[in-house]
Amino acid sequence: MAQDTFSKEETLAMRRRLIGHSCRLFYSDDPVKIIRARGQYLYDEHGKRYLDCISNVQHVGHCHPSITEVAAAQMDLLNINTRFLHDNMVQYADRLAASLPDKLCIFYFVNSGSEANDLALRLAQQYTQHQDVIVLDHAYHGHLMSLIDISPYKFRKLSGQKEWVHVAPLPDTYRGLYREDHPNPGDAYADTVKDLIDEVHSKGRKISAFFAESLPSVGGQIIMPQGYSTKVAEYVHSAGGVFVADEVQTGFGRVGTHFWAFQLQGEGFCPDIVTMGKPMGNGHPLACVATTVEIAGAFTANGVEYFNTFGGNPVSCAIGLAVLDVIEKEDLRRNATKVGAHLKQLLTQLQTRHDIIGHVRGIGLFVGLELVTDRRTRAPATKTAAEVVKRLKEQDRICVSTDGPWENVVKFKPPMCFSIQDADLVVRCIDRIITVSSERGCTLLHLQACVQLNNTSKAT
Amino acid sequence: MAQDTFSKEETLAMRRRLIGHSCRLFYSDDPVKIIRARGQYLYDEHGKRYLDCISNVQHVGHCHPSITEVAAAQMDLLNINTRFLHDNMVQYADRLAASLPDKLCIFYFVNSGSEANDLALRLAQQYTQHQDVIVLDHAYHGHLMSLIDISPYKFRKLSGQKEWVHVAPLPDTYRGLYREDHPNPGDAYADTVKDLIDEVHSKGRKISAFFAESLPSVGGQIIMPQGYSTKVAEYVHSAGGVFVADEVQTGFGRVGTHFWAFQLQGEGFCPDIVTMGKPMGNGHPLACVATTVEIAGAFTANGVEYFNTFGGNPVSCAIGLAVLDVIEKEDLRRNATKVGAHLKQLLTQLQTRHDIIGHVRGIGLFVGLELVTDRRTRAPATKTAAEVVKRLKEQDRICVSTDGPWENVVKFKPPMCFSIQDADLVVRCIDRIITVSSERGCTLLHLQACVQLNNTSKAT
Known part of the structure; x- marks a missing residue:
């Protein structure tokens, strides 16, 4: 194992030489080399500390010692495929079942959210014997070929929209079709799905699934309006389809009040x-699909084995169980609720002082700060958002990133041990950056006015 | 972490209740519960030892202490996505590059062979701007939707053959179109691919890739005839396509003499x-795609990021490096060459005494024993193969399994630390089982003859 074997320049040169350039770096102008991490903090090769607001994967905190301990113990004891019986997988499935509604009681373990979504699509199509899929605008469900097909965020830049894929409006009450002034945006957005289903039927096609993140992430950290999913599920069921909730980013207590975001x-x-x-x-690398007895039964009925080489192995499941234990023991959902509310409150206060903050939204430690150049038109302030990301990194060593179709939503999805102090710090820094930026903007505006005046004088 | 928390019956009951039944168990009548493993040995809940002849995943041996040590150290230090710079990924890519021909110098890290094959398909189609794929009969390339499409082993039982997929004959010199008596089976089989390309072209379609395992596994532990791949590559390149070598099962020195099976x-x-x-x-869960500067360049040129959440993380790459170290330090390729040759020799000796052994083939620790009911017709002895698997498990606690379109090829793909003594044991046990089985077969034949004689007497 190599630790800081190479200088940052050497690492970067090797990366450029050896790794496909489609695999991009954060801060591509001056990427960060990280050599250790703990909790919500990253440390670069000089020992400089970064506050991590975006590593939602390192859910209970980077390098949590109890996870490492459990993983090492199980690695030393046994790692084998699931064609052999082992307690870890069934115990883990049992624990997950306890977190879900009773009807979601059958599990398939895989290695990535992409593998999970690919399998979900197979399950839906096998069960319904229909092909078509409805997805939300700007959605991203993974990097596999089948998932690029159902991800408008990707297929618009690549292979284009397939005839069996249908895009419903993103139920975004800040920027979408129906907004905060609508009496019932949940129903109104659900009706757009109903209309889409009617359109699909009119072409003689049939819906296998409505496929959506419980809180659309790449779409811009969107909070679905109340009532939306229930109504959509009704329409989709009536059409003979199933409702797939992609909780790859949002599950395991990130929203605080609930274990799963769909429960909101x-x-x-x-x-x-x-x-x-x-x-x-x-x-x-651990992921999973949960479904009903009926859907799993239809999948079994095709008579073909589903074998996933690494999926559900004793080490992966031991780690999964350890993660559940830490979430409970450290009461991380409570922390997410508390710190998330505090962060949202601070950002909302900031909004009263900065016109550029168009919208603050979020739940638990899933929070978005949408920047706009004009509150009335809601024109996205993409450049300022990029500037916030860059300056937070350079001046404050805080990692955030942007999302949304216009990359103008600063997103927060930190490890769940993120603290009140961390929230205070990042909001204070954003305040300073926006203040300087708007002053510079005023100066720039003033300068432009002067130049214009000057030019006008010259012309006359 | 749970270790033998439940009785075997409880584990089995929980598994049946909680895990999709498409996920099958070995020895489904009486599955084995394994709770620890070391090297090439598995131990059940009663501490009974099984010799493992099939876990090719646990390549350097189950629970190798130096892998566990490296994994735990890296887990304690840092695990993060590859948008940050880190030495492990570039160092690992550099080590893999050293094992490959110079032109295969660009790497993409993913989590499973399936993810790797899906990405390979994307790379091939993006680079060639063609769609069609040629695969070998009976091939299996993974469980994802895109890979079921290019796996005759799966699509024949599921969605059927897509118009863009073309199946070439398996270059099997024991059972295929051209056999051991053919003067040049490599060229003859390559010509079947050429003919297929011509047929594809005549439909106005274009080849993106010829996609094949370097040694077809599910196809029946097939050793490609010499000259085949070179010739196929010529034809495929002439058609504007690329040659994808699936080394998911065969790489990392399994064949002993070479690090990659395609090098044979x-x-x-x-x-x-x-x-x-x-x-x-x-x-x-660790996998990878290696390709050329040109193909990677075409993939970058589409302007779309490829991001794999877990792929290439510091823990995965530290483990990958540790595996390479063990292969070298313990000279496991030499062991595979030596023990594999010994195993093949013993099985070949067995063949002189048992007519049911139609063919013994293999290289390194990739060995197949093909059973036939008739050496002339080569009719597959599927039942006897199943019986060998069952009796080896029940009487000798040895795990083997079968492959091939008729499940009549007993396969050996053990951890690379498999020993001469292990080989001696498994061959001795197979000898005994086949001997008893054929005696019983003779007795049965004798009984049938008596019954027939008896019936004949009655009739007259």
Whole structure:
């Protein structure tokens, strides 16, 4: 194992030589080399500390000692495929089942959110014997070929939209079709799905699945309006399709009040398939699909084995169990609720002083800060958002990034041990950066006015 | 972490209740519960030892202490995504590059052989701007939707053959079109690919890739005839396609004499894309795609990021490096060469005494024993193969399994520390089982003859 074997320049040169350039770096102008991490803090090759606001994968904190301990003990004892019986997988499935509504009681373990979403699509199509899929605008469900097909965020730049994929409006009440002034945006957005289903039917096609993140992330850290999912599920079920909740980014207590983000839609709502991934193994490649007896039964009925070489192995499941233990023992959902509310409150206060902050939204430690150049038109302030990311890194050593179709939403998805002090720090720094930026903006505006005046004088 | 928390019956009951039944168990009538392992040995809940002849994933041996040590140290230090710079990934890519021909110098790290093959398909299609793929009969390339499409072993039972997929004959010199008596089976089989390309062209379609395992595994532990790949590569390149070598099962020295199985085809042959997986992390979910500067360049040129959440993280790459170190330090390729040759020799001796052994083939620790009911017709002895698997487990606690379209090839793909004594034991046990089985067969034949004689007497 190499630790800081090479200078940063050497590492970068080797990376450019050996790794496909499609694999991009954060801060590509001056990337960060990290050599150790703990909790919500990263340390570069000089020992300089960065506050990490974005590593949602390292869910219970970077390098949590109890996860490492469990992983090492299980690695020393046994790692084998699931064609042999082992307690870890069934115990882990049992623990996950306890977190879900009763009907989601059958599990398939895989290695990544992408593998989970690919399998979910197979399950949906096999069960319904229909092909078509409805997805939300700007959605991203993974890097596999099947998932690029159902990810408008990707397919618009690549292969284009397939005839079996249909894009519903993103239920974004800040920037979308129906906004905060609408009496019932949940119903109104659900009706757009109903209309889409009617359109699909009119072409003689049939819906296998409505596929959506419980809180659309790449779409811009969107909080679904109340009532949306229940109504959509009704329409989709009527069409013979199933509701797939992609919880790859949002599960495992990130929203604080609930273990799963789909539960924010109320007890009356239950998806037919739930996919999970990123936070599940705290960085270890581990993901899962949960579904119903009926859907799993239809998949079994095709008579073909599903074998995933690494999926569900004793080490992965031991790590998954350890992550659940830490979430409970350290009461991380409570922390996410508390710190997330505090962060949102601070950002909302900031909004009263900075016109550029168009919208603050979030729940638990899933928070978005949407920047706009004009509050009335809501024109995205993409450049300022990029500047905030860059200056937070350079001046304050704080890592955040942006999301949304216009990359103008500063997103916060930190490890769940993120503290009140961390929230205070990042908001204070954002305040300073926006203040300087707007002053410079005024100066720039003033300068432009002067130049214009000067030019006008010359012209006359 | 749970260790033998439940009785075997409880584990089995929980598994049946909680895990999709498409995920099958070995020895489904009486599955084995394994709770620890070391080297090439598995131990059940009663401490009974099983000799493992099939876990090719646990490549350098189950629970190798130096892998565990490295993994735990890196888990304690840092695990983060590859948007940050880190030495492990570039160092690992550099080590892999040293094992490959110079032109295969660009790497993409992923979590499973399936993810690797899906990406390989994307790379091939993006680079060539063609769609069609040629695969070998009975091939299996993974569980993802895109890979079921290019796996005759799966699509024949599921969605059927897509118009862009073309199946070439398996270059099997024991059972295929051209056999051991053919003067040049390599060229003859390559010509079947040429004919297929001509047929594809005549439909106005274009080849993106010829996609094949370097030694077809599910196809029946097939050893490609000499000259085949070089010739196929010529034809595929002429058609504007690329040659993808799936080394997911066969890489990392399994064949002993070479690090990659494609190298068995001689120095004149080099694939354009190589995918790797199973043995790479000794059980840790780790896989990779290696390709050329030109193909990677075309993939970058589409302007779309390729991000794999867990792929290439510091823990995975530390484990990958540790596996390479063990292969070298313990000279496991030499062991594979020596023990594999010994195993093949013993099985070949067995063949002189048992008519049911139609063919013995293999290289290094990739060995197949093909059973037939008739050496002339080569009719597959599927039942006897199943019986060998069952009796080896029940009577001798030895795990083997079968492959091939008729499940009549007993396969050996053990951890690379498999010993001469292990080989002696398994062959001795197979000898005994086949002897008893054929005696019982004779008795049965004798009984049938008596019954027939008896019936005949009655009739007259």
